[in-house]
Amino acid sequence: MTGQPGGGQPAPRDRNTVSGLSPTARNRRRPTFLRLLTIVARRDYLRAVRRRGFLFGTLLLPIGLGALLTISSYFSSSSLGGGSGPVSAGPTLVVNESALPVTVNPIIAPGFQLVDRNTAQSSLTAGKAKEFYLIPSPYPGDPEVERIEASARNQALEAVQRQQGQEQILDVILRNALLAEERISPQIAERVLDPAHVTARTIDGQPVTPGSEIASFLLPYAFTLLFVMSIFITSGYLLQSVTEEKENRVVEIVLSSVPALPLMAGKILGLGAVGLTQVVIWVATALVALPVLNQRLSLDVHISALTLVLAMIYFALGYLAYGAIFSAIGALAPGSREAQQYAGFFGFLAVVPLIFTGVFLTDLGSPIVWILALIPLSAPATMLQVLTLAPDPPLLQIALSLVSLGTFVVLATVASARVFRATLLLYGVRPSVGRIVGAVFARS
Amino acid sequence: MPALAPDAVPAAPDPSSGGVPAVVVAGVWKRFGTSDVVQDLSFDVHPGELLGFLGPNGAGKTTTMRMILDIIRPDRGSIEVFGGRPGAEHQSRVGYLPEDRGLYRDVPVIDTLTYFGALRGLSTSEARARARQLLEEVGLGDALKKKAAELSRGMHQKAQLVATIINEPDLLIVDEPFQGLDPLNAEMLKGVLIAQRDRGAAVVMSTHDMGDAQTLCDRILLIDQGRRLLYGTVAAVRAAFSDGAVEVVGRDIPTDPSAYQSVSHASAFDGTVRFLLRDGATPRELFRELANTSAQVDRFAVEAPDLNEIFIRAVAGDVRAEAVR
Numbered sequence: 001m002t003g004q005p006g007g008g009q010p011a012p013r014d015r016n017t018v019s020g021l022s023p024t025a026r027n028r029r030r031p032t033f034l035r036l037l038t039i040v041a042r043r044d045y046l047r048a049v050r051r052r053g054f055l056f057g058t059l060l061l062p063i064g065l066g067a068l069l070t071i072s073s074y075f076s077s078s079s080l081g082g083g084s085g086p087v088s089a090g091p092t093l094v095v096n097e098s099a100l101p102v103t104v105n106p107i108i109a110p111g112f113q114l115v116d117r118n119t120a121q122s123s124l125t126a127g128k129a130k131e132f133y134l135i136p137s138p139y140p141g142d143p144e145v146e147r148i149e150a151s152a153r154n155q156a157l158e159a160v161q162r163q164q165g166q167e168q169i170l171d172v173i174l175r176n177a178l179l180a181e182e183r184i185s186p187q188i189a190e191r192v193l194d195p196a197h198v199t200a201r202t203i204d205g206q207p208v209t210p211g212s213e214i215a216s217f218l219l220p221y222a223f224t225l226l227f228v229m230s231i232f233i234t235s236g237y238l239l240q241s242v243t244e245e246k247e248n249r250v251v252e253i254v255l256s257s258v259p260a261l262p263l264m265a266g267k268i269l270g271l272g273a274v275g276l277t278q279v280v281i282w283v284a285t286a287l288v289a290l291p292v293l294n295q296r297l298s299l300d301v302h303i304s305a306l307t308l309v310l311a312m313i314y315f316a317l318g319y320l321a322y323g324a325i326f327s328a329i330g331a332l333a334p335g336s337r338e339a340q341q342y343a344g345f346f347g348f349l350a351v352v353p354l355i356f357t358g359v360f361l362t363d364l365g366s367p368i369v370w371i372l373a374l375i376p377l378s379a380p381a382t383m384l385q386v387l388t389l390a391p392d393p394p395l396l397q398i399a400l401s402l403v404s405l406g407t408f409v410v411l412a413t414v415a416s417a418r419v420f421r422a423t424l425l426l427y428g429v430r431p432s433v434g435r436i437v438g439a440v441f442a443r444s
Numbered sequence: 445m446p447a448l449a450p451d452a453v454p455a456a457p458d459p460s461s462g463g464v465p466a467v468v469v470a471g472v473w474k475r476f477g478t479s480d481v482v483q484d485l486s487f488d489v490h491p492g493e494l495l496g497f498l499g500p501n502g503a504g505k506t507t508t509m510r511m512i513l514d515i516i517r518p519d520r521g522s523i524e525v526f527g528g529r530p531g532a533e534h535q536s537r538v539g540y541l542p543e544d545r546g547l548y549r550d551v552p553v554i555d556t557l558t559y560f561g562a563l564r565g566l567s568t569s570e571a572r573a574r575a576r577q578l579l580e581e582v583g584l585g586d587a588l589k590k591k592a593a594e595l596s597r598g599m600h601q602k603a604q605l606v607a608t609i610i611n612e613p614d615l616l617i618v619d620e621p622f623q624g625l626d627p628l629n630a631e632m633l634k635g636v637l638i639a640q641r642d643r644g645a646a647v648v649m650s651t652h653d654m655g656d657a658q659t660l661c662d663r664i665l666l667i668d669q670g671r672r673l674l675y676g677t678v679a680a681v682r683a684a685f686s687d688g689a690v691e692v693v694g695r696d697i698p699t700d701p702s703a704y705q706s707v708s709h710a711s712a713f714d715g716t717v718r719f720l721l722r723d724g725a726t727p728r729e730l731f732r733e734l735a736n737t738s739a740q741v742d743r744f745a746v747e748a749p750d751l752n753e754i755f756i757r758a759v760a761g762d763v764r765a766e767a768v769r
Contacts, residue, residue, distance in 0.1 A: 029565045030536050039562050047551070249546030253607060256513045256540035256617075257563035259532050421516075 036258050040266025041273065048237050048274040057233060058278045062285040068293070092166050093120045093132035094173070098139035102177045109169045124150050133170055140178060145170070221357065223303070224384040226282055227315050228350055231380060234275025235322040236343070241267055242330025243339045260421040268323050275319055283308065307387045310398065317405045318380030322346065324412035328419040346377065353381040360385045364394070373401040376408035464527040465490050466615045466646030467512055472521030474507055481507050483670040489648055491614065494641045496661030497650040498755060504670040505650040506543060509617050512648070513540055525615065536565030539613030543620045545604050547592035553579065553603050554588040557610055564611035571610065578606040601629050605636060616640050616647045622656060634660060654751035664751070666758055673758045682748040689753060690719045690727050692734065693743035706730045709756070720753055
């Protein structure tokens with residue numbers, strides 16, 4: 001049928017590959033699904049990890065933590081070396097010309113010295129002191145106290161901080177003197193100066209250190225941000241890869257060589273591996289840095305192995321969910337700019353749980369937390385916060401959110417593959433809603 | 445041309461392609477939205493044959509090619525490639541040069557070609573070696589590591605050509621291959637297509653250039669609005685329209701088609717007027733009509749129309765097309 005009636009065949013001509021294979025054709029093998037997937041994944045992985053943006057983004061956290069450790073080391077060593085609090089730049093001189101009997105306790109006021117006005121002035125002139133404090137005769141009737149400095153030049157931040165420390169100590173010295181003048185008993189005087197020491201304990205008597213209180217704020221934010229950032233950076237690579245092939249007009253050549261499914265699967269896996277590489281580097285850095293940070297900054301931040309494993313699962317599912325959506329957006333959008341705009345909308349959905357962090361900190365059983373945990377696109381950020389805040393893993397919530405997210409991933413991937421195939425070759429035009437819906441529900 | 449010639453061929457027979465058409469399209473339909481862009485289309489392409497795929501813009505050529513490549517699927521009908529379903533099974537034996545084509549802009553050309561070669565069934569090392577060899581053959585030996593964005597337009601086109609044939613395909617599908625090419629590259633590409641056909645590859649080429657179709661193609665397939673209008677060897681098609689054109693040499697020959705009952709189109713050049721006859725009209729009728737004018741006819745010759753004229757006539761519904769439909 002197909003050759004009729006125009007079936008007049010051309011005259012036979014010498015053929016040298018119909019009857020025999022050339023070396024190139026002989027070496028040619030039909031690639032399996034797995035091989036095609038591997039080729040695409042490997043290529044996209046290597047291409048992404050060699051990008052400057054990836055290297056910069058991935059190394060920023062280790063470099064930032066390294067800088068934090070270096071700074072904390074510097075300050076701790078400098079404070080250890082100085083050993084005299086705010087007066088490391090020399091003695092702090094106090095001249096008392098009032099009738100109030102002022103004394104200086106070296107334990108309360110290290111580095112402070114009571115001197116007369118002449119001694120103070122000569123020390124200042126000779127550069128042995130940077131300033132002295134003068135309590136004038138009207139004190140305490142007039143609360144005015146003077147700081148006499150060698151010059152009126154603008155001061156560096158360090159000098160300002162030192163003077164603030166000096167003035168706090170001077171306040172303590174004067175309060176002590178005032179209380180002594182009124183003959184208040186030493187015990188009461190001490191309580192007036194230092195009314196209470198608050199110690200926190202859990203309901204079962206376990207001590208709560210200030211570090212763990214800080215950690216309760218720090219950890220959920222940092223941990224969630226880390227993973228959500230990585231999900232978006234990685235999904236962004238996927239979006240970029242699809243739109244780039246579309247804009248460069250390469251996609252049709254690629255689609256003529258690779259069926260849509262291994263192409264999309266290869267991209268998702270290859271670029272997912274990029275995200276995983278990033279997360280592994282970040283988590284490894286965090287695990288190495290946390291003990292040091294805990295020690296230096298008096299924190300008590302720990303990440304359990306179970307939390308890490310679950311976080312990785314949420315990362316993977318979150319990436320697959322957003323990756324499916326982003327690859328469809330890449331296929332649908334007329335250009336990369338439009339694709340970024342569409343993707344931004346979904347980016348907002350992902351960070352909604354961070355807006356509700358206050359609710360997470362106060363009531364993990366709140367309906368808001370449950371709803372966000374069950375909505376697939378907000379589940380990763382929600383559950384990452386829950387995992388870091390909850391004293392014990394909420395198994396039911398974890399199971400339900402995983403089922404919701406997993407189901408969404410399957411449906412989104414199938415729909416995305418259909419949209420990907422149906423719209424990828426539409427250059428510069430927006431496919432109609434009808435066409436998108438038609439593609440999603442098409443049988444083949 | 446030595447460039448892009450097939451490799452030396454061993455004597456061993458190819459068990460995979462003995463006698464089987466490279467492509468068989470049978471009764472294929474494809475609808476987008478409310479319009480049938482391909483309607484009951486049937487044709488076949490054999491190894492060692494160059495089929496010209498002709499038709500006006502929007503006729504359904506690219507859609508048909510994409511269906512052969514399994515990029516999109518037909519709604520009805522069947523397509524066979526090397527005797528099987530199109531798709532992954534045969535993608536390593538196919539080369540495709542789409543109308544909209546490009547390369548990864550920020551990737552070295554050799555890496556892009558290696559990637560395409562690997563996707564089409566070559567090992568990475570074989571694909572790289574083959575890409576290097578072909579790039580050197582087309583004069584891009586110095587540009588192996590250049591990124592596509594750094595290539596001139598001509599170099600870009602050569603690199604795309606290499607991408608198309610890197611796997612030495614048994615079926616080559618080229619969509620408007622000469623569009624945008626400078627004359628030198630167009631000639632080089634024609635040479636490549638002929639070389640590929642001569643080594644035994646089946647070639648499907650869509651083009652708007654009837655001159656190219658006439659000189660390059662063994663058979664042509666003309667479609668319009670998704671339907672087949674003409675299908676056959678160039679000689680058979682021209683023969684079917686052999687009485688459709690008349691060349692007249694003389695003076696005072698009216699060139700307005702409306703002056704004749706039998707003429708649909710007339711063009712004059714250097715004292716020669718070329719008439720296309722209306723559907724069903726004969727050269728004898730035109731001769732009689734000319735005799736009734738003041739024209740002085742020195743020469744009256746019935747000519748086989750060229751493919752361009754046949755294209756126009758067939759799209760206009762000339763009944764002669766029935767003989768080669």
